Amino acid sequence: MRDWQTFVRTHLPLTGVRPAREARLIGEVAAQLEDLYRDAILRGATDEEADRLAREHVADWNQLAADLAGVDRAARVPPIEQRVEAAVARRSRFRPVWIALATVQQNLRRATRGLTRRPGVAAVLILTLALGIGANSAIFGAVDAILLRPLPYEQADRLVNLFEHNRARGVSREDVRSTTTPTGSARPGSSMGRPPASTSRPPSPAWPGRAGL
Amino acid sequence: MFTREIKKGSTELLVLSLLEERARHGYEIGKLIELRSGGRLTYSLLYPALLKLEARGWIKGRWVEKSGERRRCFYRLTSEGRAVLARQKQAWADHVDAIKLIIEGDHA
Numbered sequence: 001m002r003d004w005q006t007f008v009r010t011h012l013p014l015t016g017v018r019p020a021r022e023a024r025l026i027g028e029v030a031a032q033l034e035d036l037y038r039d040a041i042l043r044g045a046t047d048e049e050a051d052r053l054a055r056e057h058v059a060d061w062n063q064l065a066a067d068l069a070g071v072d073r074a075a076r077v078p079p080i081e082q083r084v085e086a087a088v089a090r091r092s093r094f095r096p097v098w099i100a101l102a103t104v105q106q107n108l109r110r111a112t113r114g115l116t117r118r119p120g121v122a123a124v125l126i127l128t129l130a131l132g133i134g135a136n137s138a139i140f141g142a143v144d145a146i147l148l149r150p151l152p153y154e155q156a157d158r159l160v161n162l163f164e165h166n167r168a169r170g171v172s173r174e175d176v177r178s179t180t181t182p183t184g185s186a187r188p189g190s191s192m193g194r195p196p197a198s199t200s201r202p203p204s205p206a207w208p209g210r211a212g213l
Numbered sequence: 214m215f216t217r218e219i220k221k222g223s224t225e226l227l228v229l230s231l232l233e234e235r236a237r238h239g240y241e242i243g244k245l246i247e248l249r250s251g252g253r254l255t256y257s258l259l260y261p262a263l264l265k266l267e268a269r270g271w272i273k274g275r276w277v278e279k280s281g282e283r284r285r286c287f288y289r290l291t292s293e294g295r296a297v298l299a300r301q302k303q304a305w306a307d308h309v310d311a312i313k314l315i316i317e318g319d320h321a
Binding site for chain 2: 028070090
């Protein structure tokens with residue numbers, strides 16, 4: 001009897017099929033041809049007739065190889081798509097979630113393929129995005145520090161700015177910490193602090209004039 | 214007798230149905246289809262279909278070596294395959310009924 005394994009291996013042009021799968025497919029097809037051969041012998045065929053029957057069983061080896069390779073390729077779908085198929089088959093209530101995830105993955109894959117196909121365009125896009133994000137971050141950082149973030153003091157909304165104005169001498173000074181808030185909580189180097197208990201406190205005799213907020 | 218399209222559309226259902234009773238190998242499935250259809254349905258090789266069904270998780274193949282026999286891959290129905298088979302049987306019956314209603318016309 002013919003070595004059907006070798007026969008199938010030489011006739012079935014399986015390209016792009018995983019090696020483990022290839023060995024299994026060749027084994028299975030060879031087993032079937034061998035079964036055909038044995039059945040023919042049992043039915044009374046001669047060795048030559050049985051051999052011919054088994055050899056001619058597959059009419060188009062190339063078509064068979066293409067069918068098998070196609071199924072093997074389809075079987076290599078990413079796990080998420082398998083999950084979608086399973087969810088649809090089971091009519092799971094999580095179908096929309098899996099379908100949405102698969103769509104996102106599909107879009108990402110398509111985008112990656114497009115970008116790798118045109119690396120120049122990809123570089124310009126990525127650089128533009130990077131600059132845009134960087135500029136946005138810088139502007140937001142400045143706006144946040146200047147306008148949005150509260151000052152690092154307790155009850156920052158009650159902070160006041162004190163100043164004095166001496167009409168007689170015609171001078172003004174803004175840093176009145178030492179005279180108007182001797183026990184004030186202003187931090188060194190800052191003219192701001194908690195407002196005194198009474199803002200109508202009389203000004204220092206050395207500075208007859210107006211004090212204001 | 215039947216076109217390739219008709220056969221292709223029913224292969225899955227036929228294979229799943231034959232595996233409902235017990236695990237079988239590819240050649241046995243092909244022979245049973247031919248036998249039970251009175252020779253009207255023949256498949257030279259069912260492996261593309263078997264491979265597809267296995268990839269979907271509806272059947273599972275396992276190599277078995279019995280004494281005095283060659284090593285064979287036996288396919289059995291998975292629980293998921295069983296559920297799919299039940300749905301496909303119902304869908305197929307509904308489809309055939311609908312087709313009959315159309316092609317047989319109004320004989321009332």
